[in-house]
Amino acid sequence: xxxxxxxxxxxxxxxxxxxxxxxxxxxxxxxxxxxxxxxxxxxxxxxxxxxxxxxxxxxxxxxxxxxxxxxxxxxxxxxxxxxxxxxxxxxxxxxxxxxxxxxxxxxxxxxxxxxxxxxxxxxxxxxxxxxxxxxxxxxxxxxxxxxxxxxxxxxxxxxxxxxxxxxxxxxxxxx
Amino acid sequence: xxxxxxxxxxxxxxxxxxxxxxxxxxxxxxxxxxxxxxxxxxxxxxxxxxxxxxxxxxxxxxxxxxxxxxxxxxxxxxxxxxxxxxxxxxxxxxxxxxxxxxxxxxxxxxxxxxxxxxxxxxxxxxxxxxxxxxxxxxxxxxxxxxxxxxxxxxxxxxxxxxxxxxxxxxxxxxxxxxxxxxxxxxxxxxxxxxxxxxxxxxxxxxxxxxxxxxxxxxxxxxxxxxxxxxxxxxxxxxxxxxxxxxxxxxxxxxxxxxxxxxxxxxxxxxxxxxxxxxxxxxxxxxxxxxxxxxxxxxxxxxxxxxxxxxxxxxxxxxxxxxxxxxxxxxxxxxxxxxxxxxxxxxxxxxxxxxxxxxxxxxxxxxxxxxxxxxxxxxxxxxxxxxxxxxxxxxxxxxxxxxxxxxxxxxxxxxxxxxxxxxxxxxxxxxxxxxxxxxxxxxxxxxxxxxxxxxxxxxxxxxxxxxxxxxxxxxxxxxxxxxxxxxxxxxxxxxxxxxxxxxxxxxxxxxxxxxxxxxxxxxxx
Numbered sequence: 001x002x003x004x005x006x007x008x009x010x011x012x013x014x015x016x017x018x019x020x021x022x023x024x025x026x027x028x029x030x031x032x033x034x035x036x037x038x039x040x041x042x043x044x045x046x047x048x049x050x051x052x053x054x055x056x057x058x059x060x061x062x063x064x065x066x067x068x069x070x071x072x073x074x075x076x077x078x079x080x081x082x083x084x085x086x087x088x089x090x091x092x093x094x095x096x097x098x099x100x101x102x103x104x105x106x107x108x109x110x111x112x113x114x115x116x117x118x119x120x121x122x123x124x125x126x127x128x129x130x131x132x133x134x135x136x137x138x139x140x141x142x143x144x145x146x147x148x149x150x151x152x153x154x155x156x157x158x159x160x161x162x163x164x165x166x167x168x169x170x171x172x173x174x175x
Numbered sequence: 176x177x178x179x180x181x182x183x184x185x186x187x188x189x190x191x192x193x194x195x196x197x198x199x200x201x202x203x204x205x206x207x208x209x210x211x212x213x214x215x216x217x218x219x220x221x222x223x224x225x226x227x228x229x230x231x232x233x234x235x236x237x238x239x240x241x242x243x244x245x246x247x248x249x250x251x252x253x254x255x256x257x258x259x260x261x262x263x264x265x266x267x268x269x270x271x272x273x274x275x276x277x278x279x280x281x282x283x284x285x286x287x288x289x290x291x292x293x294x295x296x297x298x299x300x301x302x303x304x305x306x307x308x309x310x311x312x313x314x315x316x317x318x319x320x321x322x323x324x325x326x327x328x329x330x331x332x333x334x335x336x337x338x339x340x341x342x343x344x345x346x347x348x349x350x351x352x353x354x355x356x357x358x359x360x361x362x363x364x365x366x367x368x369x370x371x372x373x374x375x376x377x378x379x380x381x382x383x384x385x386x387x388x389x390x391x392x393x394x395x396x397x398x399x400x401x402x403x404x405x406x407x408x409x410x411x412x413x414x415x416x417x418x419x420x421x422x423x424x425x426x427x428x429x430x431x432x433x434x435x436x437x438x439x440x441x442x443x444x445x446x447x448x449x450x451x452x453x454x455x456x457x458x459x460x461x462x463x464x465x466x467x468x469x470x471x472x473x474x475x476x477x478x479x480x481x482x483x484x485x486x487x488x489x490x491x492x493x494x495x496x497x498x499x500x501x502x503x504x505x506x507x508x509x510x511x512x513x514x515x516x517x518x519x520x521x522x523x524x525x526x527x528x529x530x531x532x533x534x535x536x537x538x539x540x541x542x543x544x545x546x547x548x549x550x551x552x553x554x555x556x557x558x559x560x561x562x563x564x565x566x567x568x569x570x571x572x573x574x575x576x577x578x579x580x581x582x583x584x585x586x587x588x589x590x591x592x593x594x595x596x597x598x599x600x601x602x603x604x605x606x607x608x609x610x611x612x613x614x615x616x617x618x619x620x621x622x623x624x625x626x627x628x629x630x631x632x633x634x635x636x637x638x639x640x641x642x643x644x645x646x647x648x649x650x651x652x653x654x655x656x657x658x659x660x661x662x663x664x665x666x667x668x669x670x671x672x673x674x675x676x677x678x679x680x681x682x683x684x685x686x687x688x689x690x691x692x693x694x695x696x697x698x699x
Contacts, residue, residue: 039480040442042462047404047443074463081464081621084404084446096405100366101561102597104611105524106552138448138565138615140405141369142192143597144227144522144529153407157195 009069018059027052028060032067041068042078046085055086083135090133091126093171095119096150099136102143111147114161118168131172182215183261184236188291190223190376191408192369197248198231204249205233208256216261222377224291225531226278234273237263243273278528278547283509285517286494287370287533290377295412298419301380307425309496313388314433316499321392322348325495327503329515334360334451334488335563335592336668337514337581340495343485346475347393350483355395357386357437358460358479358486361402361409362444362451365564367595370519371489373531375402375409378493379416383439385492387426388499389485390437398439399479401456404446413441448565448619452667453486455621466621467667488593490519511537514580522548524597525557534579541575544598555600559608559684563592565615566672568679569608588679590672605684610638612676616669626661627670633657634677644690651688654681 020028031048035041045064049056056079065075079085086094097115098108119127119134126133142148145157149164151171159167187193187202202218209216226232229245233255236242242263244255251268258266270276284290293300301307313321326341347355359382363371375382386398402410417439420426428436447465449455454468457479478484494516498506506516514536520543522529527549534543540560544550551557559569568589570577577587584591599608613634620627634657641650658674665671681688 040460040462043442043445043459047445077464078462082445082447084444100615101565101608101611102367102523102595104608105597105599105603137405137446138619139364139366139368140191141363141372142195143367143369143524143595144526145192145195145230146524148195150405155191155195157192 018063020057020059020063024053024057024060025063028063029067032064036068042070042075043082046079046082050085055089057089058087083137086133086135088126091131093131093152094133094135096135096137096140098138098140098142098146098148100139100143102139103146103148106146108147111159111161111164115149115164118165132168180215182217183209184217184219185261186219186221186234186236186241187231188223188377189220189295189408189412190230190291190373191406192227192373193223193230193232194408196230196246200249201231201233201247201252204252208252209261212256214256214261219294220296221293222290222295223373223531224273224279225287225373225533226276226528227530228528229270232273235260235263241273243270243276244268245270278530278532281547282533283517283535284533285497285506285509286381286490287374287378287519287531288497289381290373290531293378295377295379296415296419298380298416298423298425301378305500306380307384307496309499310384310387310391310425310431312499313391314431314435318348318392318394321388321499324498324503325392328498328506329503329510329513330491330494330498330506331514331581332487333490333494333518333593335365335590337591340487340491343475343487344389344392346473347395347483347485350476352483354397354480354482355393356479356482356484357389357393357395357398358457358484359386359398359400359489359492360451360453360456360486361400361406361489362456363403363406363489363593364448364451365566365593365595367523367561367597368521368564368593369523370521370531370594372406372409374489374493374519375406376412379409379412380420381493381496382413382489383416383420383426385495386439387430387437388495389487389492391430391435393483393485395483395485396436396438398437399460400439400441401444401450401460402441403444403450410441410443417441447621448615449621449667449669452669454667456486457484464621466623469666490593509535511535511578511580512582514582518579518591518594520579520594520596522596522598524561525551525553525600526596526598527552536580537578539576539578540570540596543579544575544596548596548598551598551600553600553602555602557598558601558603559599559605559680561597561599561608561676562595563590564595565612566590566668566675567592567595568675569605569683570679571683573683588675590675605680605687606638606642609677609680609688610635610642612673612680613638616673620669624664624666624670626664627666627673630657630661630665630670631673634661634673638677638688641688642690647689651681 232245455465459465616631
């Protein structure tokens with residue numbers, strides 16, 4: 001920012017106490033240090049934090065705000081706006097099930113019922129054993145080969161109830 | 176096959192749709208089984224040919240011709256090798272020469288000319304297939320002449336709004352500012368569309384070339400590709416291509432010795448449909464909530480970080496190199512009316528032969544659904560088709576003869592949008608589809624304007640009451656009134672177009688909104 005900038009920037013000095021572990025804290029600080037120079041750095045930083053920690057912990061928000069010289073409200077506002085950023089720790093695997101029209105045309109509503117019943121959770125829920133979190137997604141770009149879902153960023157097409165059960169068995173490993 | 180010792184070229188797509196059907200396992204099986212049998216194989220991971228119902232579609236090159244086999248699962252590989260498919264022998268999964276398959280042969284592939292043909296990781300392969308000829312032509316032109324070529328070609332924004340690309344570019348060129356940007360909208364959120372994904376995964380260089388030409392045309396030195404997180408394979412492909420282009424001097428401070436600079440980076444979205452709207456995309460790139468901006472000012476004058484910005488869809492940019500290479504007249508020659516060139520249509524949902532079909536504007540919906548799509552996958556009659564994504568109208572059988580043309584679709588209160596066609600068979604419940612349209616709007620609304628933020632939730636409630644037969648005639652009046660408020664009162668297309676699927680479902684399929692037992696009182 002040049003001196004002519006009409007906005008006065010007042011650095012926020014006070015850091016709030018947090019319950020992050022030292023590893024988590026280090027991961028957040030590393031993401032901020034690597035990326036904060038980018039124009040519009042907040043989304044890249046949040047992606048890096050989620051990649052390292054599987055979610056964006058509530059206690060990471062003030063730290064990110066401090067590092068990027070943003071208000072906590074601004075960071076919280078962004079984290080909560082985007083569906084992809086998880087604010088709670090997910091299960092060991094995340095299943096993104098497509099709810100969009102092209103998959104509906106191939107029976108995704110029935111598949112959705114099966115998935116929820118089999119996992120025993122609704123959307124945004126995590127199975128009691130901590131293995132799987134179920135998230136909705138609105139189009140995976142696999143619309144000719146639906147119903148589709150993604151398990152940990154791995155796309156699967158033409159998913160039937162049986163195929164879902166087989167995929168879950170493989171994801172969860174031997175009981 | 177003159178040299179028996181030369182390895183057999185086998186192509187297995189790395190396109191996400193192919194991977195979703197097991198292409199990686201198929202590729203591994205081919206390598207393992209071929210090694211067992213002492214057959215030397217050169218495995219190439221290409222993009223998809225777009226015949227998606229045949230994925231994983233394996234191609235074998237025999238005497239310079241690529242032969243298609245598909246769908247090939249890993250467990251099919253031993254039998255294929257036993258049948259001699261590496262020498263092009265027949266097998267039940269064989270389809271003959273890929274480019275002679277009618278689905279492929281009948282297309283007019285301009286933008287998708289290389290997708291599925293080349294190795295998307297290889298700049299040399301791109302150059303060997305007419306790559307970077309558009310940039311070469313552009314480097315010899317003045318910026319205003321590049322813009323004029325794009326204008327003359329008649330290219331309209333392929334993201335959905337169909338605004339003439341040349342006019343947008345001209346505005347940015349005319350804006351006096353030392354810093355300008357080129358932004359690619361790769362937030363392809365419309366259900367039923369995947370052409371951006373296929374192009375970025377199958378031919379990332381053509382997008383990079385198109386954006387570089389845009390940079391030269393308007394005087395921008397930095398570009399961003401805003402990519403949705405749901406496309407991790409596209410991210411890998413783009414970043415590899417950007418690195419290769421940079422290393423060969425096609426990006427950077429001195430493009431091909433011209434003294435012109437252009438750099439490019441990929442930024443990831445985070446699951447917000449609204450970020451496909453250009454102003455909310457810009458907000459998101461700036462690190463903010465993806466909330467829609469008021470227009471004016473136009474992004475062309477005050478866009479990213481307040482600077483003049485060209486923002487176009489993937490297919491728009493990717494159509495530019497061929498226009499510069501072959502000339503505006505060549506491109507303009509395709510199409511009908513004011514819809515010039517070709518549109519990559521995406522056949523999706525309940526269709527037997529789903530995939531990508533690039534054709535000139537003008538073919539009817541019926542022709543593309545039956546001649547290319549092969550009718551429904553379930554074998555039941557197709558009852559409704561949604562064209563143009565979740566904000567597109569549901570069309571009944573009586574409108575299947577509408578030609579694929581921006582104006583013709585507008586005339587039947589529909590929209591062509593980004594070219595997605597989602598077919599539903601006769602088991603579809605259109606009231607449920609209308610309800611979903613409102614629910615989707617409620618989930619994805621950015622919340623800035625009231626009609627969209629609140630109207631969508633009220634819409635779900637009203638449809639529930641209407642279908643329950645709770646004073647149905649009155650509910651229908653309220654629903655139509657609410658849709659009018661959304662149409663005319665919303666800031667952007669999300670709220671403004673959500674009434675399209677809702678009202679078209681209500682108008683064309685009123686019987687689905689009537690509770691069977693109370694049909695007499697509800698048939699308003």
